[in-house]
Amino acid sequence: MDNTELDSTQFTILGLTGSGKTCYLLGMYKKMAAGMKGFSLTTDSDTDVNLRRRYRRMEDQSLGINRFPAGTDQPDSYSFTLSHAMESIMSFDWIDYPGGALDEQTSGNLEAFNKLESHIQNSSSLFICVDGELINGDDCDEIAENIKDKCSGIINNFLKRYKDKNKFLPPTAIVVTKCDMCQELEDDEWEEILREAFSPILAEGNDKCNRFVCCIPVSLGSEISSNGYKGILKPRNLELPIYMGIYFSTMCKAICLRKKMEFYKKQLNSLRNETQKEENSFFIWRDNEKIAKNKEMEDIYRKLEKEITENFVSVLADNSRLSEVLNKKVEMIFFNGKRQETFENTADDFIEKTPEFLNKWQSKNEKS
């Protein structure tokens, strides 16, 4: 299957300058290109060489702080394919941009701003990048204020515009980068900080606009910053936001396939009934040509139904592999501001209650 036949989706990571977007991309690609639990990422060979080269530099402990990429100076687009056991599942687009572009509408580079805005508006999942360094201090309120100042204050505007344009909010992961730099917090302190820093998307009491939000701490390595950034590179959790985005998209695909399966089953049944009626009719009136035509059509529908069923079963299997990891590793999940127990049930609930989300996926991917 070439990439043009694959279902495709789009993710955007929203984060200000220095919040860790480029490092996230490099680490995530390196980790997933090698394969994780049978899932792997591929891209074109130039991009592959480029991303690996930059990752190798980050591995060079002798460079200290200089091992990291320079700040991004222009938006770059990437296209990845996710496979399981070498079978392509879905492709997704990614944009890496200078964090300053989030603020450019007022300060100048309107073209970069518009490109980014359009990428965001067309994304099926959003990742909000919170710099883990901000999560330090004696007081949860102060930490939340700091996050508002340096992150959520600007990002809320993008979410609001998404909601106004699309009439729903996409599944969103608050990705806490550099979590090796966060101070240790109890679960209830994390929740308090998130609720205050992201109050518009985590407020309870509004079930009109469904909001799926989870929090995923990620890091390039627990010791990376020690001894002047000469610590070992050992990425953690970088695959989880991608798994989350893919889970939502493949779930939409599964629902569409189930609908198609039901459609062909119905068509097949009504054809069979029609044929049987004809076959049972008095031989003088029996239309043998119609019977032959119907049987031909039955064969076509049977073949299609079989193909779709096989595809459906394989999508569900991919999904259950993803949800197994996500259920285990994603602990902080909210639906319409209420804390939830498991990823899978909450994600499925969101899709069921948000037809606009499914419609958007369908209009992007259903060609016929």
Ligand SMILES: Nc1nc2c(ncn2[C@@H]2O[C@H](COP(=O)(O)OP(=O)(O)OP(=O)(O)O)[C@@H](O)[C@H]2O)c(=O)[nH]1
């Ligand atoms: N301790 C630690 N530091 C990190 C980690 N990831 C990134 N950093 C640091 O954060 C800096 C900024 O990361 P970038 O990925 O360049 O940030 P960005 O969001 O792409 O920034 P712009 O390109 O300017 O928008 C890096 O140079 C590293 O010093 C991490 O996991 N742990």
Ligand SMILES: [Mg+2]
């Ligand atoms: Mg960057």
